Structures are given as C-alpha cells and as structure tokens.
Amino acid sequence: MSDAGTAKVFVITGPSGVGKGTLIKQLLERVPNLALSVSATTRDPREGEKDGVDYHFLTEEQFQERIAAKDFLEFATYSGNHYGTLNSELDRCLEKGRSVVLEIEVQGATQVRAARPDSVQIFIAPPDESVLRERLRGRGTDSPAAIDRRLKTAEQELAQQDDFAHRIVNDDLDQAAAELESIVRTATGS
Ligand code: 5GP
Numbered sequence: 001m002s003d004a005g006t007a008k009v010f011v012i013t014g015p016s017g018v019g020k021g022t023l024i025k026q027l028l029e030r031v032p033n034l035a036l037s038v039s040a041t042t043r044d045p046r047e048g049e050k051d052g053v054d055y056h057f058l059t060e061e062q063f064q065e066r067i068a069a070k071d072f073l074e075f076a077t078y079s080g081n082h083y084g085t086l087n088s089e090l091d092r093c094l095e096k097g098r099s100v101v102l103e104i105e106v107q108g109a110t111q112v113r114a115a116r117p118d119s120v121q122i123f124i125a126p127p128d129e130s131v132l133r134e135r136l137r138g139r140g141t142d143s144p145a146a147i148d149r150r151l152k153t154a155e156q157e158l159a160q161q162d163d164f165a166h167r168i169v170n171d172d173l174d175q176a177a178a179e180l181e182s183i184v185r186t187a188t189g190s
Contacts, residue, residue, distance in 0.1 A: 006188050008099045009090065009116055010034075012180075013109040014124030014161075015154030016079075017135040019170045020103050023124060026177040027101065031184050035093040037102050040066065043081035046141050056086070074104070074111035079149045083108065099188055106157040109164075120187045122180065123164035127171040129154070 012020055028034055040056040042063050051057045058066070063082050066072060075084030085102055093100040102112065112119050126132050132154055136147045161167055166183050170176040184190075 006099075006190075007094050007097050008187050009094075009112070009119040010099060010101045010184060010187070011109045011112050011119050011121045012101060012103050012124065013106050013122070013157075013164070014170075015126065015132055015157045016105075016150040017132040017139070017154070018124045018126050019135065019173070019176070020124050022173065023168075023170065023177055023180055024101060024103055026173075027180050027184060030177070030181045031188075031190065033098050033190075034184070035098045035100050037085055037089040037093070037100050039083055039085055039089075039102075039104065040072075040075075041081055041083045043079075043083075073115060074108040076105060076107040076111070078105050078107075079146065079153065085112070099184075105153075106160050110160075120166070120183065121164045122166040122168060122183060123161045124176070125158065125161055125167055125169050127169055129158070 012024060014020055024036065028036060038052065038056060040058050040063065042058055042060050045051065045057055049055065066086070067075060071086055071088065072084040073087050073090060075082060083105065085104060085108065090100055109121060113121055133147065133151060136142055136150060142150065168176050168179045
C-alpha cells in the first residue's frame with residue numbers, strides 16, 4: 001500500500017469519445033490502491049448510471065450552492081451542463097494515503113494544474129479525429145446534435161494537448177493502457 005507521502009492526484013483528460021473511461025477502468029484493475037473521484041454534474045443520468053457511483057447528480061441550484069460554498073477543486077461547463085470535482089472527494093482518498101484519479105475535461109484539468117501543481121496531468125488523444133465521431137456514435141448515449149457539440153468541443157480540447165506533461169495516443173487499447181500504467185507507477189514509485 002502506498003503511504004500518504006506518495007499519494008498523488010492524477011488528472012486524465014482528453015476529448016469525449018477518446019476512451020478515457022475504458023483506459024481508467026483498465027488502470028484501476030492494473031494498479032492497486034487507486035481511487036476514482038466521483039464528480040458532480042447537472043446533466044441527466046444516462047440509462048444504468050447510479051447517483052453517487054457514476055456521478056453525484058445535482059440540480060442547477062444545488063450545483064450553484066456548492067460553487068458558492070467553495071466546495072469544488074475545479075468546475076466547468078461542458079456541452080451545456082456543469083461538471084465539477086468536489087474537494088471532499090479528494091480529501092477522502094488522500095487522507096487514507098490513496099492516490100486519486102480524476103477523469104475530467106480540459107478546462108477543469110487546467111484549473112487543477114493551477115491549484116495543484118504537483119498533480120500528474122495526462123492527455124489522451126485520438127489517433128485521428130474521425131475516430132471520435134465513430135466512438136460517440138457507437139456508444140449510442142448521445143443524440144446527433146449532442147455528438148456534434150462534443151466534436152466541436154473536442155477540436156478546442158485537442159488544440160491544448162501540448163500543455164500537458166504526458167500525452168498518450170489511444171490507437172491500440174492495450175498499448176495505451178500500458179503507457180498509462182507506466183506513468184502512474186513511475187509517479188507513485190509502485
Ligand atoms: P459525460 O457527460 O460524457 O459523462 O462527460 C462529459 C465530459 O465531462 C467528459 O470529458 C468528462 O471527462 C468530463 N467530466 C466528468 N467529470 C468532470 C468533472 O468533475 N470536472 C470536469 N471539468 N469535467 C468532468
């Protein structure tokens with residue numbers, strides 16, 4: 001088990017549809033003692049998503065109250081909804097000496113970099129942009145209009161990838177997962 005001295009904050013970012021969720025699932029299976037931060041959002045739950053597990057689903061009013069109370073490490077508006085990382089999520093894990101993984105979009109990642117310069121920032125990039133459209137379509141969770149919005153945002157996010165200390169191209173899933181594991185193990189000394 002890692003001790004509090006080596007507990008790190010890992011920020012995993014990149015455009016919607018790039019495969020962040022799949023890579024993080026693999027990472028959690030490969031590296032013990034990592035905790036995934038559960039974000040807050042105002043978007044509607046998708047089929048099968050559970051409150052407190054996939055997200056803390058909040059109303060607009062609740063989200064604004066949490067902003068006013070300064071409960072967020074970072075928050076951003078993405079495709080018309082708010083998303084944010086609660087400080088309490090981080091503290092809960094770090095106090096136990098566990099490293100925390102944040103799966104967030106690029107504006108939030110930039111805020112975390114400013115607030116926690118010691119965080120390890122990883123950008124997941126697609127091999128090319130057409131892959132994103134295919135993945136978002138294949139996932140079947142977003143309407144065509146929502147997919148178009150996400151792709152427009154993806155262009156802006158890809159323009160910022162050079163700002164990140166680490167960049168992984170998710171072309172081959174196994175190889176990308178191995179690269180991610182290696183970055184995390186190096187940072188935690190595990
Ligand atoms: P989705 O609606 O597909 O679950 O998430 C949309 C985008 O919001 C994804 O890029 C996801 O990584 C990002 N996201 C999820 N949680 C957070 C968060 O707490 N903060 C920020 N800034 N982005 C988040």
